[in-house]
Amino acid sequence: MQKTNVFPKDFLWGGAIAACQTEGAYLEDNSGLAVSDVSFFDPKLDRQDLAKHRRITSEIIETAMADTGTARYPKRHGVDFYHRYKEDIALCAEMGFKVFRFSIKWSRVFPTGEELTPNQAALDFYDRVLTEIEKHHMIPLVTISHFEMPLALVNRYNGWADRRVVDMFYRYADSLFARFGQRVPYWISFNEINAGRFSTFKSTGVVEDKSANYLQDCYQAVHHQFVAAAKITKRLREINPNAKMGCMIARFTTYAATSKPDDVLQMMLDEQHDNFFYTDVMVRGAYPHYMKRFFAENNVKIAWAAEDEALLKNYTADYLAFSYYVSNVTSAAPEASATTEGNLRSSLKNPYLESSAWGWQIDPKGLRYTLNTFYDRYQVPLFIVENGLGAEDVPDEKGQVVDTYRIDYLQKHLEQVREALIDGVDLLGYTAWSSIDLVSSGTSEMSKRYGFVYVDQDDEGHGSLMRTRKASFYWYQQVIASNGEDLSYSKQTHVALTEL
């Protein structure tokens, strides 16, 4: 079938980063410590056994606080975006980005989370970042919380488990709206809010050994985030009724291991508990029926304040954003245990899919399935705000990175996006993860790279930090210039690189 171009004229092409994985300068201008500054790099750790990274204990936090260095804690130095943002944003503009997704580091603006007024130096920095984005005629998509809550709130309140954190977050978000509310058309309240269940510490700051009932605290923390998202949506609408507030999850597209009805039911439950619970609350505005049974059977009793029900109902998300990297497989068999890694969680192996070097299962068709599933269920605009391949890029003798494997990954996913658009899905845009190499969220490695731009830095933080355009840079430039019509990887793309 001859395909005509189906990407809407105003489709928002772009790329994404997060503050804690790029900025560095972790104490500069009176910034406070964030949960991300505790995230350590361990060269001995098995790449495909990431559970250890997710299990942050009080002892790990204490050790991190006593160490002021950055070597073991790469998110503290990032890729120096704090000082190189002009160059990095210019590179995005050169690729033709229409939108640039970045996050604001909460602990930079409110170093302990408890201050009554924001740190002006931090706001000034983000002001400069926004000015640079505007200078290049891009629009900003700002994530308010991307795994960067002040560590002080963990130590004092066990993170979001405590209701008081809702007000502190509100104060933080309100300070952003007051300063930037007229300049930012798209916001996301919480990055991958379902991470609260899978990578709890970095998402909600809840530490298992501080909890009497960990599962209870995990869900209570998520409930507080739902309420906080609703409250700030209310505030944003007062300040700028044209701005849009999105919710976001890490999409765990899940298949049944077999056609056995037990496995299919398990798939349904995983979909409900791990994905739809979050989007049902944030898009439909109420807790879904299936969670009542889950909570009852798992002894979870969520404390609701009088205002919560109305807040959730009245201030739902304007659009549904999600990250998509992999698909998962599930089974009801008690002996079936996860055999491969994935974004934030592990999964059974899918014999029909290939995996990245980190065990993440590559499934472009799952993206079309996901887009249709979400749109069927909610009929709100969707936004793919993360999609990309983590790979170990090795520069050749000329110092160039010819990352055809990344082009192949993105190309296949965009082909499925195109199919979904033909299916009739309403999709606002696509921000690839990531515009530039950055420190891995899951493992704090530098060698797990996602960017269109290579950054000369190794896992220990050594390197010139020089930025170099990869082959995928030129490919993506062509994709955007053709508004998604030309997804091919041609010799020409390659020549542009080698002639540099």
Ligand code: BGP
């Ligand atoms: C998502 C996060 C990102 C990003 C990405 C890739 O969960 O929102 O911050 O890093 O996953 O994950 P990783 O860096 O662990 O490969």
